[in-house]
Amino acid sequence: xxxxxxxxxxxxxxxxxxxxxxxxxxxxxxxxxxxxxxxxxxxxxxxxxxxxxxxxxxxxxxxxxxxxxxxxxxxxxxxxxxxxxxxxxxxxxxxxxxxxxxxxxxxxxxxxxxxxxxxxxxxxxxxxxxxxxxxxxxxxxxxxxxxxxxxxxxxxxxxxxxxxxxxxxxxxxxxxxxxxxxxxxxxxxxxxxxxxxxxxxxxxxxxxxxxxxxxxxxxxxxxxxxxxxxxxxxxxxxxxxxxxxxxxxxxxxxxxxxxxxxxxxxxxxxxxxxx
Numbered sequence: 001x002x003x004x005x006x007x008x009x010x011x012x013x014x015x016x017x018x019x020x021x022x023x024x025x026x027x028x029x030x031x032x033x034x035x036x037x038x039x040x041x042x043x044x045x046x047x048x049x050x051x052x053x054x055x056x057x058x059x060x061x062x063x064x065x066x067x068x069x070x071x072x073x074x075x076x077x078x079x080x081x082x083x084x085x086x087x088x089x090x091x092x093x094x095x096x097x098x099x100x101x102x103x104x105x106x107x108x109x110x111x112x113x114x115x116x117x118x119x120x121x122x123x124x125x126x127x128x129x130x131x132x133x134x135x136x137x138x139x140x141x142x143x144x145x146x147x148x149x150x151x152x153x154x155x156x157x158x159x160x161x162x163x164x165x166x167x168x169x170x171x172x173x174x175x176x177x178x179x180x181x182x183x184x185x186x187x188x189x190x191x192x193x194x195x196x197x198x199x200x201x202x203x204x205x206x207x208x209x210x211x212x213x214x215x216x217x218x219x220x221x222x223x224x225x226x227x228x229x230x231x232x233x234x235x236x237x238x239x240x241x242x243x244x245x246x247x248x249x250x251x252x253x254x255x256x257x258x259x260x261x262x263x264x265x266x267x268x269x270x271x272x273x274x275x
Contacts (some may be wrong), residue, residue: 002220003275004150005029005061005227009142011135017128022068023135025143026056029273030062038066045125050136057140059225060275065139067132077116084115145273155220155272158230161263162213165237168260169213172244172253173206179250202253205244209260212237216267227274234268 005027012022035051046067054063091104110116180200187193216233219226241261248254 001145001148001223001224002155002230003144003149004154005147005271005275006273007143007146007151009139009144009146011138011142013131015128015131018069020070021132022070023132023139023208024066024068025136026065026144027058027061027063027140029148030060032060033058033060033195036062036064038064038070040067042123043067043125046129046132049129049133053133053136054140057144058275060227062125065136079110082116084109084112087112087115091153095106151274154235154273157270158220158267159217161267162217165166165209165260165263166213168256168263169206169209172202172256172260175250175253175256176202176206179253200247200249202244202247205240205247208240209237209244212240225275230271231268234264234271238268239266 005272006027008024008031010022010024012020014020033055035054037047037050039050040045050065050067054065087109088104091109094100095102095104180197183196183200184193187196212233216230217236219229219233238261241257241264245254245261248257
């Protein structure tokens with residue numbers, strides 16, 4: 001089953017060590033696999049593990065994973081009392097020495113360098129990783145489900161388009177057999193007939209497009225990342241259709257080729273969304 005490259009997955013849980021943890025994973029189209037992580041301060045050590053987990057489930061696309069923490073009290077207020085006492089002692093000494101009248105209040109002391117600060121609680125990332133990893137796996141599964149659902153819709157579109165292309169190709173094949181015989185019989189010499197057939201015979205292009213239709217249909221039934229292969233096949237179909245259009249001498253055939261080229265172009269556009 002083919003998969004789209006676009007999707008979204010999110011999971012949330014409460015962990016005693018860090019509070020509420022939310023994981024959001026979003027993927028969009030990209031030629032290759034590109035993984036971007038947005039992690040809270042102090043959690044950068046988990047980046048490689050997160051990327052490996054994503055790589056195990058995703059082969060192509062731009063994937064953004066955001067890990068957010070809230071309500072856990074990861075930081076606490078720290079007052080450096082020994083330093084505060086030194087400040088207070090020195091200020092009191094200066095006050096007495098110079099007979100200063102204004103006293104030193106706490107609001108002034110607390111603003112002095114090094115007295116008040118915020119410190120982060122030390123969290124063992126190895127301890128909480130299994131639970132965070134569980135959230136990442138669940139979010140990836142939700143993402144994959146969305147990508148599979150969109151992939152199924154695209155597969156239905158591709159198969160309907162291939163059916164229409166095949167139908168037009170059969171009409172072109174039948175029409176070509178009729179008109180080419182008439183044209184050949186109207187020419188007076190073998191040299192002219194051979195020259196005409198050489199420049200206008202589209203039998204080879206018909207056979208190649210027929211092969212590409214079967215091949216593309218076969219790839220749709222496969223598994224894994226097939227987007228690049230599908231794009232290549234669609235390019236080859238388009239190339240053969242262009243050659244066919246250039247060789248065509250019959251208005252009826254030309255009209256069918258135009259319709260076929262339109263369907264191939266639509267396939268090429270949608271193939272860009274396939275992993």
